[in-house]
Amino acid sequence: MALTPFATKPTLVGELVTLRPIRAEDADTIDALIRTDPEISILTGSVRSSTEPPMGVGIPVGVGIEELRGIYGRWAQAEDRLVLAVIDNSSGRMVGEVVLLDWDEANRSCGFRALIGKQGRGRGLGTEATRLIVEHGLGAMGLHRISLEVYDINPRARHVYEKVGFIHEGTGRQALLLDGEWVDVHCMAILGPEA
Template sequence: MAPATPFSEKPTLRGELVTLRPVTGDDAALLDAVVRDDPEVAELTGSVHRTGDSPPPIDPARLRAIYESWAVADDRLVLAVVDNTTAAVVGEVVLNDWDPANRSCGFRTFVGRAGRGRGLGTEATRLVVEHGLRTMGLHRITLEVYAFNPRARHVYEKVGFVHEGTGRDALRFDDGWVDVHLMAILGG
């Protein structure tokens, strides 16, 4: 039996605005719809390369299997973002790319149209980052955000992420190039 990792526990984190709960296979279709029904999510996450494009379709059974594997994975934490007002799943937060020797990992998130503009993304980010740094004992959490997504960068800065560098011309989009900002937050 493999030893437990900090990612083995799949907590439910509750805030005033959102609840973050472990994903299940049943969430796959919901989260896919959040991305497909909101072109802004696909564009700002670099999932597409032209304004208005949709991400390539993913077989629903394959996507369900991916989420089922993430629900029990010991190398990542994938939590659904649930709006406490409506009980709707509006996005996800992920701690991944775990580096055990350096007690660090990556972070990614998306929140769809139904969850934007009310502080849900900020609270979701704060909850999962605090859990990673305080409860899981991580020292460093990193992320990448494209230069054409200043709203997300503002959220990350409010939570405590610091800009550490720029990857030039990291994304081809609408016949041009977009830089990516590299950010990190440190714990104990």
């Protein structure tokens, strides 16, 4: 089997953050970030009610910590995604993760998602982490397009994506039912020539 652009797991160093390859034991930190910050589950559309227990993005309901470690261990080796831990350079602590996933080999494109815990917000860490992984994807990995979806209830993330260069391509009207109210989702993407 030929190696994919996702087979290499780089460490990317910025002024504010270092992105390093995810490890199985990072599941403990991600689990703690999600459980102590219900806003993550709400803003990512992982729950249908703000009163539901927090859940992780892309993590099946009812997954225990051992199984979550297994998932992260597999993601660390996966050739169809790149999952990097976001490390705050000022404290050395992991504050989240950034992910390139849903690889479309024929079109050299993939999706993007980010999770930044509350201790990593408001200081530019998410912006720099997003910029670093996008530059790596469009540069070293040779991707042509990186796309994402962001809910209307998350203007902070949309602002970050716009700062990095993502362009709004359309709106999925009433895509999420949260607390009995419909929420739109915004589709955004960045192309290699735009970065």
